[in-house]
Amino acid sequence: MKIVVLIKEVPDTWGERRLDLETGLSDRSGASPVLDEIDERAVEAALAYADAHPGTEVEVVAMAPASSTATIRKALAMGATSALHIVDDALRGADLLLTAEVLAAAVKRAGFDVVIAGNLSTDGGGGVIPAMVAEVLGIPQLTGLSALELSDSAVSGDRVSDAGTMRVTGDLPAVVSISEALPEGRFTTFKGIMAAKKKPYETMDAAALGIEPDDPTVARYIMLSVAERPPRAAGTKIVDEGDAGEKLAAFLLAEGVL
Ligand SMILES: Cc1cc2nc3c(=O)[nH]c(=O)nc-3n(C[C@H](O)[C@H](O)[C@H](O)COP(=O)(O)OP(=O)(O)OC[C@H]3O[C@@H](n4cnc5c(N)ncnc54)[C@H](O)[C@@H]3O)c2cc1C
Numbered sequence: 001m002k003i004v005v006l007i008k009e010v011p012d013t014w015g016e017r018r019l020d021l022e023t024g025l026s027d028r029s030g031a032s033p034v035l036d037e038i039d040e041r042a043v044e045a046a047l048a049y050a051d052a053h054p055g056t057e058v059e060v061v062a063m064a065p066a067s068s069t070a071t072i073r074k075a076l077a078m079g080a081t082s083a084l085h086i087v088d089d090a091l092r093g094a095d096l097l098l099t100a101e102v103l104a105a106a107v108k109r110a111g112f113d114v115v116i117a118g119n120l121s122t123d124g125g126g127g128v129i130p131a132m133v134a135e136v137l138g139i140p141q142l143t144g145l146s147a148l149e150l151s152d153s154a155v156s157g158d159r160v161s162d163a164g165t166m167r168v169t170g171d172l173p174a175v176v177s178i179s180e181a182l183p184e185g186r187f188t189t190f191k192g193i194m195a196a197k198k199k200p201y202e203t204m205d206a207a208a209l210g211i212e213p214d215d216p217t218v219a220r221y222i223m224l225s226v227a228e229r230p231p232r233a234a235g236t237k238i239v240d241e242g243d244a245g246e247k248l249a250a251f252l253l254a255e256g257v258l
Contacts, residue, residue, distance in 0.1 A: 038118030040185025
């Protein structure tokens, strides 16, 4: 079994996250870059299967700036077998379709039985890359799984919605995305970090995957402008002097909530 995990470097959610108001991209200088937590869970899901099934190969694939090497190596330190890093400045600001085309070509190049991804990144937040990758590849997609079971020929899982839980299954090869209900990523150890330095780490640009980022015949969306979210207005404080209930009701009435 070969599992490919899609991993993305994002600005740490604990730091201050800002948009570069000129490019509209994340201002990567504001917060430390980290492996997205949801993708750590995706790596963990693959490694848990590999632990129970010796001979399983886990390759991580990332389309990310050249500076993301340490983040990608973290997945190797967790236990992944190898990494494929797509680095190309022409991919800076790639829209969702271009990203999906690049990742689909990369996973095809890596070879896989199943691709595991997060359901939603904490920065871009598009939430559609796994489905788009499956569409480009023409294979089944099982998205937002809160439980995941893999066999030699199929993948199954639970998909929770507001209305209930769906049980879904698909033949391999397939793409799945997982939700935060799956276990957190394991900690890296010193031994794992040292071993990661010797694991296969391949880098490649878009042309090597047969993709032309500036192809004028392909429709792309472009960002026209970007504006920072206005700061929140100060709230209204209600001090309880025995009449907080009345004051609260009056406030809610004035706001049109009641
Ligand atoms: C030079 C360069 C600069 C970039 N700068 C930015 C930036 O400033 N801000 C930004 O948001 N993105 C940046 N990217 C990455 C790319 O443009 C986004 O990954 C893409 O738009 C995906 O959008 P999303 O995060 O909304 O995906 P979602 O659909 O929300 O992601 C869901 C899941 O798909 C997988 N996935 C998504 N993107 C990638 C990826 N790139 N590699 C591997 N797996 C992935 C992950 O498993 C993720 O959990 C950059 C890429 C390059 C090469």
